[in-house]
Amino acid sequence: MAEPSGEQLLYLTDEQLRQGIEAMFFAYRGFTADPDRILQDQSYGRAHHRAVHFINCAPGTTVNNLLNILGVTKQSLNRVLRTLIADGLVESRVGRSDKRERHLYLTEEGKALEAQLSDAQRARMRSAYRKVGPEAVAGFRQVLEAMMDSDMRRNYQTLRETKS
Amino acid sequence: MAEPSGEQLLYLTDEQLRQGIEAMFFAYRGFTADPDRILQDQSYGRAHHRAVHFINCAPGTTVNNLLNILGVTKQSLNRVLRTLIADGLVESRVGRSDKRERHLYLTEEGKALEAQLSDAQRARMRSAYRKVGPEAVAGFRQVLEAMMDSDMRRNYQTLRETKS
DNA sequence: CTTGGAATGTCAACAAGGCTGACATAGTGT
DNA sequence: ACACTATGTCAGCCTTGTTGACATTCCAAG
Numbered sequence: 001m002a003e004p005s006g007e008q009l010l011y012l013t014d015e016q017l018r019q020g021i022e023a024m025f026f027a028y029r030g031f032t033a034d035p036d037r038i039l040q041d042q043s044y045g046r047a048h049h050r051a052v053h054f055i056n057c058a059p060g061t062t063v064n065n066l067l068n069i070l071g072v073t074k075q076s077l078n079r080v081l082r083t084l085i086a087d088g089l090v091e092s093r094v095g096r097s098d099k100r101e102r103h104l105y106l107t108e109e110g111k112a113l114e115a116q117l118s119d120a121q122r123a124r125m126r127s128a129y130r131k132v133g134p135e136a137v138a139g140f141r142q143v144l145e146a147m148m149d150s151d152m153r154r155n156y157q158t159l160r161e162t163k164s
Numbered sequence: 165m166a167e168p169s170g171e172q173l174l175y176l177t178d179e180q181l182r183q184g185i186e187a188m189f190f191a192y193r194g195f196t197a198d199p200d201r202i203l204q205d206q207s208y209g210r211a212h213h214r215a216v217h218f219i220n221c222a223p224g225t226t227v228n229n230l231l232n233i234l235g236v237t238k239q240s241l242n243r244v245l246r247t248l249i250a251d252g253l254v255e256s257r258v259g260r261s262d263k264r265e266r267h268l269y270l271t272e273e274g275k276a277l278e279a280q281l282s283d284a285q286r287a288r289m290r291s292a293y294r295k296v297g298p299e300a301v302a303g304f305r306q307v308l309e310a311m312m313d314s315d316m317r318r319n320y321q322t323l324r325e326t327k328s
Numbered sequence: 329c330t331t332g333g334a335a336t337g338t339c340a341a342c343a344a345g346g347c348t349g350a351c352a353t354a355g356t357g358t
Numbered sequence: 359a360c361a362c363t364a365t366g367t368c369a370g371c372c373t374t375g376t377t378g379a380c381a382t383t384c385c386a387a388g
Contacts, residue, residue, distance in 0.1 A: 026316040027308035100364040128310035139303025144191035146292035152190040
């Protein structure tokens with residue numbers, strides 16, 4: 001074998017990549033496990049969690065905007081929103097300037113659920129972050145960002161800007 | 165505000181954790197996008213991909229073993245296996261010592277599909293890894309490992325040992 | 329040896345949450 | 359007036375998770 005170079009670098013071998021793939025699979029399971037557990041008793045699922053999360057992040061967002069972020073069809077999102085609105089967790093207000101648009105807000109009850117789910121998920125991530133330290137976290141974030149589709153990266157960065 | 169300390173460290177703030185959560189969400193979408201695209205034409209989905217992946221990793225594994233790794237019910241896995249076996253991608257052999265067990269192997273056709281899916285997923289990960297360099301990759305892996313459930317970490321490490 | 333329980337795997341039926349397609353309604357803008 | 363946009367809804371399909379019921383096989387205690 002020649003000196004390591006190009007594709008031969010240790011961290012780019014097929015075996016290393018395979019391990020990364022499996023780590024991603026198992027870690028994502030852990031990542032969603034706590035909110036899933038909380039929601040399983042209620043008639044909600046992961047889809048509701050995602051909707052509530054992003055409405056909380058960007059209060060007043062429109063349905064269309066949420067659609068782009070979540071990457072599902074409007075029929076699919078609508079099913080989820082309908083139940084959330086019916087149960088009084090989300091409020092849908094007709095737009096002032098453009099009355100076709102619906103702006104979405106969490107009610108107090110909605111915020112409470114969001115906080116409950118968010119706390120659980122953050123607790124796990126905080127524990128992981130604390131175990132490995134800031135340099136590892138920086139690397140983690142860099143890899144995740146590089147792994148996104150470019151249009152999703154745009155959404156992600158928009159969300160970062162509006163809140164940080 | 166006092167000096168940053170304890171929970172006050174920059175990388176442990178709620179806002180940083182929230183960004184990490186969203187990065188994980190978007191990155192996982194990218195992570196599965198390529199195999200999903202390849203499979204959507206066929207009558208297979210992500211569940212088939214996962215089964216094929218782990219059978220490829222551990223040829224001769226039993227159904228029960230696969231169950232533990234994948235974390236789904238045996239009925240759910242069975243449906244996937246049934247179609248894979250019917251289509252000649254997976255072979256199921258009755259155990260010699262214990263005839264209750266079924267040992268699973270990929271056929272040549274199964275290996276071909278696995279390679280196709282795996283290549284696509286590795287390509288994305290390789291590109292991300294190359295962009296950010298080995299130190300970031302090391303941090304990425306550390307965080308993922310810290311984020312797994314402990315029982316899943318055991319599975320993950322077992323898989324690493326048997327193959328590396 | 330037999331018999332009961334544990335382990336393993338299969339089949340059936342149901343629910344969540346994706347998807348497409350078609351269509352209604354209402355508001356915007358030319 | 360007319361085309362286009364944003365949203366909501368209905369119907370129906372697919373994948374993939376769930377539980378319940380059941381068959382087969384193994385093993386160990388009586």
